[in-house]
Amino acid sequence: MKVYLAEDYQEMSRFAANLIASRVALRPECVLGLATGSTPVGTYELLVEQHKSGKLDFSKVKTVNLDEYVGLPADHDQSYRYFMQTNLFDHINIDPANTHVPNGMAEDPAVECARYDQVIDELGGIDLQILGIGHNGHIGFNEPSDTVPMGTHLVDLTQRTIQANARFFASEAEVPKQAITMGIGTIMSARQIVVMASGADKADIIKAAFAGPVMPQVPASLLRLRSDLILVGDRAALSKL
Numbered sequence: 711m712k713v714y715l716a717e718d719y720q721e722m723s724r725f726a727a728n729l730i731a732s733r734v735a736l737r738p739e740c741v742l743g744l745a746t747g748s749t750p751v752g753t754y755e756l757l758v759e760q761h762k763s764g765k766l767d768f769s770k771v772k773t774v775n776l777d778e779y780v781g782l783p784a785d786h787d788q789s790y791r792y793f794m795q796t797n798l799f800d801h802i803n804i805d806p807a808n809t810h811v812p813n814g815m816a817e818d819p820a821v822e823c824a825r826y827d828q829v830i831d832e833l834g835g836i837d838l839q840i841l842g843i844g845h846n847g848h849i850g851f852n853e854p855s856d857t858v859p860m861g862t863h864l865v866d867l868t869q870r871t872i873q874a875n876a877r878f879f880a881s882e883a884e885v886p887k888q889a890i891t892m893g894i895g896t897i898m899s900a901r902q903i904v905v906m907a908s909g910a911d912k913a914d915i916i917k918a919a920f921a922g923p924v925m926p927q928v929p930a931s932l933l934r935l936r937s938d939l940i941l942v943g944d945r946a947a948l949s950k951l
């Protein structure tokens with residue numbers, strides 16, 4: 711594992727944006743695995759800036775997102791599809807047909823999960839996967855568990871995740887209780903994986919995941935099975951590592 715200590719959120723974001731930009735420059739048709747949440751917002755802003763200044767061309771890039779809430783339509787302002795449109799896709803020259811997010815409104819989530827795995831397969835897998843980390847160690851919406859899910863699956867969100875995400879909704883009751891998420895197996899198969907973390911509230915889980923035992927009860931710890939893993943965090947998030 712390589713750990714990059716960034717001074718602050720901005721420097722962490724610059725590091726991740728530069729990694730993504732160099733991957734796109736090297737392989738214009740690359741497949742990016744993308745995350746939502748507070749952590750990558752600054753990274754996406756920098757990518758938009760680079761694109762607008764003419765330095766970054768997304769015309770051949772393909773993206774697959776980690777997850778989506780069940781029951782939220784694409785135009786709901788808290789859906790992850792909406793997040794990706796407003797934070798990145800609407801501001802760059804990516805072909806909408808090349809952007810993939812699980813469909814949280816699918817009639818049969820099991821069929822949707824199988825379809826999503828097939829999409830990733832047909833794209834040839836993920837070149838660069840960007841991850842945030844939940845306070846309980848989740849990656850994507852792979853919550854702490856006794857087993858390791860391989861492919862895309864339906865999950866019941868834990869109370870802790872529902873509470874953490876309530877800040878984006880009018881009330882906790884409005885937070886969806888289920889999500890569709892890429893599995894840990896798919897994430898681990900990405901050709902490069904970058905975990906980002908920012909803020910003192912992530913310090914305990916960063917310590918548990920990257921200095922404690924490797925176990926599915928702390929899903930992010932499983933990433934250490936990849937010796938080429940990159941962790942980039944700001945000083946506050948890495949303070950206990």
Ligand code: F6R
Nearest residue numbers: 745746747748749842843844850
């Ligand atoms: C989002 C996702 C989640 C978040 C995690 C951290 O697509 O997969 O695992 O990365 O919950 O969220 P933030 O960045 O809001 O702290």
